[in-house]
Amino acid sequence: MNEHVTDRLSAYLDGALNAGDLERVEAHLEVCGSCGRAYRELQTLQQMLRGLPEPAMPEGLTERVHWRLQRETARAPRRGALAWFAVRPPFRIALACATLLLILGLPTAWIADRLMPRETPLDTDAYVREYLVLSVDRPLGDEAAPTFVTSDTSTPESPRP
Protein backbone atom coordinates (compact mmCIF):
# COMPACT_ATOMS: atom_id res chain seq x y z
CA MET A 1 0.00 0.00 0.00
CA ASN A 2 2.92 2.35 0.77
CA GLU A 3 4.72 1.54 -2.46
CA HIS A 4 4.62 4.48 -4.87
CA VAL A 5 2.60 4.06 -8.03
CA THR A 6 4.36 6.59 -10.26
CA ASP A 7 4.93 3.99 -12.98
CA ARG A 8 1.17 3.29 -13.14
CA LEU A 9 -0.02 6.89 -13.24
CA SER A 10 0.26 7.32 -17.00
CA ALA A 11 -1.88 4.25 -17.67
CA TYR A 12 -4.26 5.32 -14.88
CA LEU A 13 -4.66 8.66 -16.63
CA ASP A 14 -5.72 6.81 -19.81
CA GLY A 15 -8.03 4.41 -17.98
CA ALA A 16 -5.83 1.55 -19.15
CA LEU A 17 -5.24 -0.28 -15.85
CA ASN A 18 -6.64 -3.68 -14.99
CA ALA A 19 -8.97 -3.99 -12.01
CA GLY A 20 -6.26 -5.00 -9.54
CA ASP A 21 -3.88 -2.17 -10.45
CA LEU A 22 -6.73 0.33 -10.54
CA GLU A 23 -7.75 -0.49 -7.00
CA ARG A 24 -4.16 -0.33 -5.77
CA VAL A 25 -3.45 3.03 -7.47
CA GLU A 26 -6.66 4.66 -6.21
CA ALA A 27 -6.04 3.48 -2.66
CA HIS A 28 -2.47 4.77 -2.81
CA LEU A 29 -3.43 8.16 -4.23
CA GLU A 30 -5.67 8.78 -1.22
CA VAL A 31 -2.76 8.53 1.18
CA CYS A 32 0.31 9.63 -0.83
CA GLY A 33 0.79 13.35 -1.42
CA SER A 34 3.81 12.83 -3.67
CA CYS A 35 2.00 10.51 -6.09
CA GLY A 36 -1.13 12.69 -5.93
CA ARG A 37 0.93 15.71 -6.97
CA ALA A 38 2.56 13.75 -9.78
CA TYR A 39 -0.86 12.63 -10.99
CA ARG A 40 -2.24 16.20 -11.02
CA GLU A 41 0.82 17.32 -12.98
CA LEU A 42 0.25 14.58 -15.53
CA GLN A 43 -3.39 15.64 -15.85
CA THR A 44 -2.32 19.25 -16.43
CA LEU A 45 0.32 18.14 -18.92
CA GLN A 46 -2.26 16.19 -20.90
CA GLN A 47 -4.62 19.18 -20.92
CA MET A 48 -1.81 21.40 -22.17
CA LEU A 49 -0.91 18.96 -24.95
CA ARG A 50 -4.55 18.61 -25.98
CA GLY A 51 -4.92 22.38 -25.97
CA LEU A 52 -1.92 23.07 -28.19
CA PRO A 53 -2.89 25.52 -30.91
CA GLU A 54 -3.52 24.18 -34.38
CA PRO A 55 -0.39 24.87 -36.44
CA ALA A 56 -1.11 27.04 -39.44
CA MET A 57 -1.15 25.12 -42.70
CA PRO A 58 1.56 26.56 -44.96
CA GLU A 59 0.07 28.49 -47.84
CA GLY A 60 0.18 26.47 -51.04
CA LEU A 61 0.91 23.15 -49.28
CA THR A 62 -2.04 21.47 -51.00
CA GLU A 63 -0.80 22.54 -54.41
CA ARG A 64 2.78 21.52 -53.71
CA VAL A 65 1.65 18.09 -52.53
CA HIS A 66 -0.54 17.75 -55.61
CA TRP A 67 2.38 18.67 -57.86
CA ARG A 68 4.64 16.08 -56.27
CA LEU A 69 2.00 13.37 -56.48
CA GLN A 70 1.31 14.23 -60.09
CA ARG A 71 5.02 13.99 -60.85
CA GLU A 72 5.04 10.62 -59.10
CA THR A 73 2.09 9.49 -61.22
CA ALA A 74 3.82 10.56 -64.40
CA ARG A 75 6.99 8.76 -63.40
CA ALA A 76 5.28 5.48 -62.46
CA PRO A 77 4.70 4.07 -66.01
CA ARG A 78 8.36 4.55 -66.82
CA ARG A 79 9.16 1.84 -64.35
CA GLY A 80 7.77 -0.42 -67.07
CA ALA A 81 6.68 -4.03 -67.11
CA LEU A 82 9.29 -5.08 -64.55
CA ALA A 83 7.29 -3.20 -61.91
CA TRP A 84 4.67 -5.91 -62.34
CA PHE A 85 7.19 -8.48 -61.15
CA ALA A 86 8.57 -6.16 -58.51
CA VAL A 87 5.33 -5.92 -56.56
CA ARG A 88 4.67 -9.65 -56.56
CA PRO A 89 7.22 -11.55 -54.49
CA PRO A 90 6.44 -15.02 -55.92
CA PHE A 91 7.15 -13.77 -59.44
CA ARG A 92 10.25 -12.04 -58.21
CA ILE A 93 11.54 -15.25 -56.64
CA ALA A 94 10.68 -17.31 -59.73
CA LEU A 95 12.38 -14.78 -61.95
CA ALA A 96 15.49 -14.82 -59.77
CA CYS A 97 15.61 -18.65 -59.77
CA ALA A 98 15.21 -18.84 -63.54
CA THR A 99 17.96 -16.28 -64.04
CA LEU A 100 20.26 -18.12 -61.64
CA LEU A 101 19.56 -21.40 -63.39
CA LEU A 102 20.31 -19.84 -66.74
CA ILE A 103 23.53 -18.22 -65.54
CA LEU A 104 24.88 -21.22 -63.63
CA GLY A 105 23.15 -24.13 -65.35
CA LEU A 106 24.19 -23.63 -68.96
CA PRO A 107 27.96 -23.24 -68.38
CA THR A 108 27.88 -26.17 -65.93
CA ALA A 109 26.17 -28.39 -68.47
CA TRP A 110 28.64 -27.32 -71.15
CA ILE A 111 31.66 -27.95 -68.90
CA ALA A 112 30.29 -31.31 -67.78
CA ASP A 113 29.72 -32.31 -71.37
CA ARG A 114 33.32 -31.44 -72.18
CA LEU A 115 35.02 -32.98 -69.17
CA MET A 116 33.03 -36.12 -68.39
CA PRO A 117 34.27 -39.33 -70.14
CA ARG A 118 31.92 -40.30 -72.91
CA GLU A 119 30.56 -43.84 -73.14
CA THR A 120 31.55 -45.85 -76.19
CA PRO A 121 28.64 -45.95 -78.61
CA LEU A 122 26.86 -49.29 -78.78
CA ASP A 123 27.98 -51.28 -81.74
CA THR A 124 24.58 -52.65 -82.79
CA ASP A 125 25.82 -54.42 -85.87
CA ALA A 126 28.40 -56.42 -83.93
CA TYR A 127 25.79 -57.40 -81.37
CA VAL A 128 23.34 -58.65 -84.02
CA ARG A 129 26.07 -60.58 -85.79
CA GLU A 130 27.08 -62.32 -82.57
CA TYR A 131 23.47 -63.15 -81.75
CA LEU A 132 22.89 -64.70 -85.14
CA VAL A 133 25.99 -66.87 -84.79
CA LEU A 134 24.92 -68.08 -81.34
CA SER A 135 21.30 -68.74 -82.27
CA VAL A 136 21.92 -70.71 -85.44
CA ASP A 137 21.16 -74.05 -83.79
CA ARG A 138 18.38 -72.61 -81.56
CA PRO A 139 15.00 -71.84 -83.14
CA LEU A 140 13.30 -68.64 -82.16
CA GLY A 141 10.27 -70.35 -80.52
CA ASP A 142 12.09 -72.27 -77.78
CA GLU A 143 10.67 -74.67 -75.25
CA ALA A 144 9.91 -71.94 -72.72
CA ALA A 145 7.30 -70.32 -74.94
CA PRO A 146 4.47 -72.95 -74.64
CA THR A 147 5.02 -73.08 -70.88
CA PHE A 148 4.72 -69.37 -70.62
CA VAL A 149 1.59 -69.26 -72.78
CA THR A 150 -0.05 -72.02 -70.77
CA SER A 151 0.73 -70.55 -67.42
CA ASP A 152 -0.26 -67.13 -68.65
CA THR A 153 -3.79 -68.24 -69.61
CA SER A 154 -4.36 -69.90 -66.29
CA THR A 155 -3.60 -66.90 -64.12
CA PRO A 156 -6.47 -66.08 -61.77
CA GLU A 157 -6.31 -62.36 -62.66
CA SER A 158 -7.58 -63.05 -66.17
CA PRO A 159 -10.14 -65.82 -65.98
CA ARG A 160 -11.63 -67.08 -69.18
CA PRO A 161 -15.40 -66.78 -69.40
Next chain:
Amino acid sequence: MGDAVFALDGLAGRTGVTFGSADRSGTHRLAAFEELLHRHLRSIHRVAYRLAGNADDAEDLVQEALVEAFRAFDRYQPGTYFDRWVYRIMTRTHIDRVRRRGRRPETSLDAPVGPSGDALVTLIGDTRDDPQQLTEVADLDGPIQAALDRLPEEFKTAVVLADVEGLSYDEIAAAVGCPVGTVRSRLHRGREMLRHALRPHLVRRSRE
Protein backbone atom coordinates in the same frame (compact mmCIF):
# COMPACT_ATOMS: atom_id res chain seq x y z
CA MET B 1 -7.62 26.62 -55.37
CA GLY B 2 -6.78 23.78 -53.03
CA ASP B 3 -10.33 22.53 -53.20
CA ALA B 4 -10.31 22.78 -56.96
CA VAL B 5 -7.20 20.64 -57.11
CA PHE B 6 -8.83 17.88 -55.13
CA ALA B 7 -12.13 18.03 -56.99
CA LEU B 8 -10.76 15.84 -59.77
CA ASP B 9 -13.06 13.66 -61.78
CA GLY B 10 -16.05 14.44 -59.58
CA LEU B 11 -14.68 12.30 -56.80
CA ALA B 12 -14.57 14.93 -54.06
CA GLY B 13 -17.50 14.89 -51.71
CA ARG B 14 -18.06 11.15 -51.82
CA THR B 15 -18.31 9.55 -48.43
CA GLY B 16 -16.53 6.33 -49.29
CA VAL B 17 -13.82 5.36 -51.68
CA THR B 18 -14.58 2.37 -53.82
CA PHE B 19 -12.37 1.65 -56.77
CA GLY B 20 -11.28 -1.46 -58.52
CA SER B 21 -7.74 -2.49 -59.26
CA ALA B 22 -8.16 -1.31 -62.84
CA ASP B 23 -8.84 2.21 -61.57
CA ARG B 24 -5.82 2.23 -59.31
CA SER B 25 -3.61 3.81 -61.85
CA GLY B 26 -3.00 7.20 -63.28
CA THR B 27 -5.50 9.96 -62.73
CA HIS B 28 -8.10 7.86 -60.94
CA ARG B 29 -5.55 6.62 -58.46
CA LEU B 30 -4.37 10.15 -57.81
CA ALA B 31 -7.92 11.44 -57.50
CA ALA B 32 -8.87 8.71 -55.02
CA PHE B 33 -5.76 9.42 -52.97
CA GLU B 34 -6.33 13.16 -52.97
CA GLU B 35 -9.97 12.78 -52.04
CA LEU B 36 -8.90 11.00 -48.86
CA LEU B 37 -6.08 13.45 -48.35
CA HIS B 38 -8.45 16.39 -48.63
CA ARG B 39 -10.29 15.16 -45.55
CA HIS B 40 -7.20 14.31 -43.51
CA LEU B 41 -4.44 16.71 -44.55
CA ARG B 42 -5.00 18.99 -41.56
CA SER B 43 -4.51 16.22 -38.99
CA ILE B 44 -1.60 14.77 -40.99
CA HIS B 45 0.07 18.18 -41.00
CA ARG B 46 -0.64 18.64 -37.29
CA VAL B 47 1.12 15.38 -36.39
CA ALA B 48 4.00 16.21 -38.75
CA TYR B 49 4.38 19.64 -37.15
CA ARG B 50 4.54 18.19 -33.63
CA LEU B 51 6.99 15.48 -34.71
CA ALA B 52 9.25 17.75 -36.74
CA GLY B 53 9.06 20.75 -34.41
CA ASN B 54 8.95 23.53 -36.98
CA ALA B 55 7.01 24.54 -40.07
CA ASP B 56 9.70 23.89 -42.70
CA ASP B 57 10.60 20.42 -41.49
CA ALA B 58 6.91 19.64 -41.04
CA GLU B 59 6.20 20.44 -44.68
CA ASP B 60 9.15 18.35 -45.85
CA LEU B 61 7.94 15.48 -43.68
CA VAL B 62 4.36 15.78 -44.97
CA GLN B 63 5.51 15.74 -48.58
CA GLU B 64 7.95 12.88 -48.14
CA ALA B 65 5.44 10.78 -46.19
CA LEU B 66 2.65 11.43 -48.68
CA VAL B 67 4.80 10.44 -51.65
CA GLU B 68 5.67 7.22 -49.79
CA ALA B 69 2.00 6.68 -48.98
CA PHE B 70 1.01 7.29 -52.60
CA ARG B 71 3.55 4.73 -53.81
CA ALA B 72 2.09 2.23 -51.34
CA PHE B 73 -1.53 3.19 -51.98
CA ASP B 74 -2.33 -0.29 -53.32
CA ARG B 75 -1.80 -1.61 -49.81
CA TYR B 76 -4.30 0.80 -48.24
CA GLN B 77 -7.54 -0.93 -47.26
CA PRO B 78 -10.51 1.24 -48.31
CA GLY B 79 -12.83 1.85 -45.40
CA THR B 80 -10.06 1.99 -42.80
CA TYR B 81 -8.71 5.19 -41.28
CA PHE B 82 -6.61 6.88 -43.93
CA ASP B 83 -4.96 9.25 -41.45
CA ARG B 84 -3.87 6.38 -39.18
CA TRP B 85 -2.42 4.61 -42.19
CA VAL B 86 -0.45 7.73 -43.16
CA TYR B 87 0.73 8.19 -39.55
CA ARG B 88 2.31 4.77 -39.73
CA ILE B 89 4.27 5.76 -42.84
CA MET B 90 5.02 9.21 -41.50
CA THR B 91 6.44 8.07 -38.15
CA ARG B 92 8.81 5.75 -40.00
CA THR B 93 9.73 8.48 -42.47
CA HIS B 94 10.34 10.88 -39.59
CA ILE B 95 12.67 8.51 -37.77
CA ASP B 96 14.58 7.86 -41.02
CA ARG B 97 14.94 11.61 -41.53
CA VAL B 98 16.19 12.13 -37.98
CA ARG B 99 18.73 9.34 -38.40
CA ARG B 100 19.92 10.77 -41.70
CA ARG B 101 20.26 14.15 -40.05
CA GLY B 102 22.16 12.57 -37.18
CA ARG B 103 24.76 11.19 -39.55
CA ARG B 104 25.04 14.38 -41.58
CA PRO B 105 24.51 17.54 -39.52
CA GLU B 106 22.26 20.03 -41.29
CA THR B 107 22.66 23.74 -41.24
CA SER B 108 19.56 25.77 -40.59
CA LEU B 109 18.99 28.31 -43.34
CA ASP B 110 17.72 30.73 -40.70
CA ALA B 111 20.73 30.30 -38.45
CA PRO B 112 22.92 33.32 -37.70
CA VAL B 113 26.00 33.44 -39.88
CA GLY B 114 29.45 34.41 -38.59
CA PRO B 115 31.91 36.78 -40.26
CA SER B 116 33.62 33.93 -42.09
CA GLY B 117 30.34 32.68 -43.47
CA ASP B 118 30.10 29.77 -41.02
CA ALA B 119 26.80 29.20 -39.34
CA LEU B 120 27.02 30.11 -35.68
CA VAL B 121 24.31 27.63 -34.92
CA THR B 122 24.84 24.54 -36.98
CA LEU B 123 22.49 21.99 -35.52
CA ILE B 124 18.79 22.53 -35.44
CA GLY B 125 17.67 22.33 -31.85
CA ASP B 126 21.06 22.62 -30.19
CA THR B 127 20.08 25.91 -28.54
CA ARG B 128 17.36 24.01 -26.72
CA ASP B 129 19.82 22.08 -24.58
CA ASP B 130 19.81 24.92 -22.13
CA PRO B 131 16.89 24.42 -19.68
CA GLN B 132 16.82 28.19 -19.24
CA GLN B 133 15.49 28.39 -22.79
CA LEU B 134 12.33 26.64 -21.71
CA THR B 135 11.36 29.29 -19.19
CA GLU B 136 12.37 32.22 -21.36
CA VAL B 137 9.89 31.49 -24.12
CA ALA B 138 6.82 33.61 -23.59
CA ASP B 139 4.45 31.51 -25.64
CA LEU B 140 3.36 28.27 -23.98
CA ASP B 141 3.44 26.44 -27.31
CA GLY B 142 7.17 27.17 -27.46
CA PRO B 143 8.26 25.41 -24.25
CA ILE B 144 5.95 22.47 -24.84
CA GLN B 145 7.23 21.99 -28.37
CA ALA B 146 10.82 22.46 -27.17
CA ALA B 147 10.29 19.82 -24.48
CA LEU B 148 8.71 17.49 -27.04
CA ASP B 149 11.69 17.97 -29.36
CA ARG B 150 14.04 16.85 -26.62
CA LEU B 151 12.30 13.51 -26.18
CA PRO B 152 13.62 10.39 -27.89
CA GLU B 153 11.69 10.03 -31.16
CA GLU B 154 9.83 6.89 -30.10
CA PHE B 155 8.58 8.57 -26.91
CA LYS B 156 7.64 11.74 -28.74
CA THR B 157 5.67 9.81 -31.35
CA ALA B 158 3.71 7.96 -28.66
CA VAL B 159 2.93 11.18 -26.75
CA VAL B 160 1.91 13.11 -29.87
CA LEU B 161 -0.37 10.35 -31.12
CA ALA B 162 -1.94 9.84 -27.68
CA ASP B 163 -2.22 13.34 -26.27
CA VAL B 164 -2.33 15.56 -29.34
CA GLU B 165 -4.30 13.25 -31.65
CA GLY B 166 -6.18 11.24 -29.03
CA LEU B 167 -5.39 7.78 -30.42
CA SER B 168 -5.95 4.70 -28.27
CA TYR B 169 -3.12 2.39 -27.21
CA ASP B 170 -4.18 -0.12 -29.86
CA GLU B 171 -4.22 2.52 -32.58
CA ILE B 172 -0.78 3.79 -31.59
CA ALA B 173 0.58 0.25 -31.51
CA ALA B 174 -0.74 -0.29 -35.04
CA ALA B 175 0.61 3.07 -36.22
CA VAL B 176 4.14 2.60 -34.91
CA GLY B 177 4.27 -1.18 -35.30
CA CYS B 178 5.01 -2.24 -31.73
CA PRO B 179 3.16 -4.13 -28.96
CA VAL B 180 0.62 -2.33 -26.77
CA GLY B 181 2.84 -2.89 -23.72
CA THR B 182 5.63 -0.97 -25.46
CA VAL B 183 3.23 1.91 -26.18
CA ARG B 184 2.26 2.02 -22.50
CA SER B 185 5.91 2.08 -21.45
CA ARG B 186 6.88 4.75 -24.00
CA LEU B 187 3.96 6.92 -22.96
CA HIS B 188 4.86 6.61 -19.31
CA ARG B 189 8.49 7.49 -19.88
CA GLY B 190 7.76 10.27 -22.36
CA ARG B 191 5.20 11.90 -20.11
CA GLU B 192 7.51 11.64 -17.10
CA MET B 193 10.27 13.40 -19.05
CA LEU B 194 7.84 16.10 -20.14
CA ARG B 195 6.50 16.47 -16.60
CA HIS B 196 9.98 17.14 -15.26
CA ALA B 197 10.94 19.45 -18.13
CA LEU B 198 7.74 21.50 -17.84
CA ARG B 199 7.27 21.40 -14.08
CA PRO B 200 7.34 25.22 -13.56
CA HIS B 201 4.57 25.61 -16.15
CA LEU B 202 2.56 22.71 -14.74
CA VAL B 203 2.74 24.04 -11.18
CA ARG B 204 1.75 27.53 -12.30
CA ARG B 205 -1.08 26.17 -14.43
CA SER B 206 -2.35 23.99 -11.57
CA ARG B 207 -2.63 27.04 -9.32
CA GLU B 208 -4.67 29.03 -11.83
